[in-house]
Amino acid sequence: MLTHLTLINFALADHLAIDIDQGFNVLTGETGAGKSLLLDALSASLGDRTDTNYVRYGADKADITAVFSYEQHSPEASWLQQHELDDDSGEIHLRRVIFATGRSKAWINGRPSSLSELKELGRLLVQLYSQHSQQQLLEPPYPKHWLDRYSNFAQPAQQVKEAYSNWQQTIRQHQAALDAQASRKQRIATLELQLEELEEVIQLAYKEIEQEFDRLSHHEHIMQDCSYALNTLDEAEQNINQELSVLIRRLESHAGRSEQLAEIHNSILNAQSELEDATANLRQFIDRQSYDPERMEELNAQLEVFHRFARKYRTQPEALNQEYQGWQAELAQLHALEDPETLAEQVELAHQDFLAKAQHLDEIRRAAATPLAKQLTEQVKQLALPEAHFEFKFEPLEQASADGLSFIQLLFTANKGIPAQPLARVASGGELSRIALVMQVMNAEKTEAEVLVFDEIDVGISGGTAEIVGRLLADLAQHVQILCITHQAQVAAQSDQHLLVKKQQTDPASSTIISLEEPQRILELARMTGGVEISETTLQHAKQLRQLKFQPV
Incomplete structure (x- = not known):
């Protein structure tokens, strides 16, 4: 769990230290206030690419420290032990310094580390979902990857890849034996003479x-x-x-x-x-x-x-x-390579091994696809798509590949009586954003990471739909820690901690992040729903939104 972030001369932050609570945390603020400040700093501390724009104007370097707590038998604990970075504190301290010259340095628990190590550990700690993630839905491999990830098929899918690689390797060896038949005997005689001589x-x-x-x-x-x-x-x-x-x-x-x-x-x-x-x-x-x-x-x-x-x-x-x-x-x-026939037998054995593993993977994928599509349908229906329907379509490949025997498509329709078609062909932008949101939340339920970051994934929704999204995230936060940048008051109202990002007109300008108490939260929710002028009506609406969090569904 992320417990603390310290930002020194990072972008608009002069010196900013903030404690992060467990559960559902939201960041809000006016446009241009620097809401992405915290997430950019977190990404930098996890090894993402940086540039000199992150160094505050007039400073020679930016310094970010992120502190995580972890359980003794977690994947990150094992990683720390393998790299001899564990201690008795139960905390992970990640530090990244970005110099104005473009260089950067990184530390894990006080020891200098490479960016690859930082990224490797970061993948165990944090999973990031952005507003642009909906574009992944349009990529052909995504439905298969999503199905495998949600259904925990990583191991059988990897076995199929390895079996396919082995099959292809035996094919190449067999072909090499055939190609070498003419010159093989001469080369063998030469080698035997040289070996005897020496x-x-x-x-x-x-x-x-x-x-x-x-x-x-x-x-x-x-x-x-x-x-x-x-x-x-x-x-x-x-x-x-x-x-x-x-x-x-x-x-x-x-x-x-x-x-x-x-x-x-x-x-x-x-x-x-x-x-x-x-x-x-x-x-x-x-x-x-x-x-x-x-x-x-x-x-x-x-x-x-x-x-x-x-x-x-x-x-x-x-x-x-x-x-x-x-x-x-x-x-x-x-x-x-002397006997191509022996190698031909090995090719056939490797092919049969691949087919057996690929057929097993295809069967379990097909068995998991129907209930998963049904679950996705029920979740998406709540987001103002009452007639939504999903199904997976399996098309046999003309030639088997390392991914299996079938090309998998996710079909969708938003209208009753209209047959489902490929998602990329029929879904509008608003529908895609809602579908992506649900798929990300469903995926997040299966992730090993204890911190999930959602960067404005609720763009394109509002009203009752936003309220349902807030509830989805709040329910998910019962199991993992969530950080979410949002413009929706209905989403922010469901949070456990509300962080407000404010820009200060210092020289140069700076941003700060404040953890809001309940009265301040009401004012911020009223601003989000009613704009600059806060009336008694918007205040009452903000209070009602907060009350919804504590009412049973």
Whole structure:
């Protein structure tokens, strides 16, 4: 649930902090007051695209913070746990800073986050419906998507997509086998020869051979330098280890007189220990070294083989092993494609698997379509469309697709005795807005998001229809939190919290949001119904609208 929003230098907001209640919240205000301010800020905090217009004039950045509460076993709680962002507060703090230069930064619970993470979490928290959503109804895939979403068919629909993808992949593999028949045998022979040629070489470690050869090549210089180092450290008449021992004895008597001298004494002691270890290791290294001319020749021969094959196959000596593995993989693939008939059987099995899943999806869609169309009809009838009728039409596709076996249309008629036809063909703009509203409310009942935002979706309705819409949203708010921008007093009257957006003629201009108490709510409802001049009649009407909220339906 959204509990708090803070806006600093965001658009018309100078510094605005507002608490959001549970239930049904509406935002109202005069045209141009900035009613979209809160929703724009919320969208920005959830990772939506922003631009420099959101930064208040004269400021160098805009800062938005949104605070949500959540339950311990909710999807958002799981998401936070997976991303190691959970804490014991039971809150989610989303922060977005938009700079006047066009850049932006985001944080989740105080940790810098990417916009993709913000969007991913945002989809679990908030679902947005706008006044333009009715245009989705006219898109061909929408009826199928709406049916699947409302009926919880996401999993079988995804299984059909995966089965279709697998079927198409086996078709491509089978075709590749057929296309490769001519050149396959020649390529197999070439790969087998190359693998046989490199079989012994790749058993050797090029880097180790190269290092050993380099060490033997410089054996004399290495031994000279190591002997000099050993002599200087431990074997010369005045060697470093002896000098250190003398130095330590002389400082030891003064270590108790100064903390700094004590630290110096300990540091030199540690250095002596390190040098003694190094001296022992150096002596051991010298004792184990010997020059072997035969080994030198053997290593040289092995390196020559590596370089010869590297030149032949146009690669680096150290990359021969990787080339060998690549040839092995290619050979295995060619052998797998050796029998097109076997692949043809796999194509048929994949096709049958797809058909089984697609037919099951088609059956459950058809079974769910009739009661869903009936439910949609009953809901829409309440919105001044008493003769409304809906039905789903399933048309078999000429060629099956990842979406299933049928093209699904939503048919509609608003007139008794007139056959239902495709929605896009017969519905007027006003009818579309009401239908979209009902479908969105029905969808919202199924969403996992705990916050639903409706941006002026009641455009095009009024009177008793608006009152019914208000009741629909109020009923929905029994289960989820709702934020709704509205111009309809009948809708606003049904809310639990009424937020008024007001523009202040400061320099520069600014907007503020006020949570209204009951007397103020009555005045705002009267303004919405009666305009600038508020009369006793409009006040009484506003009071009646509020009383309707508390009357049983």
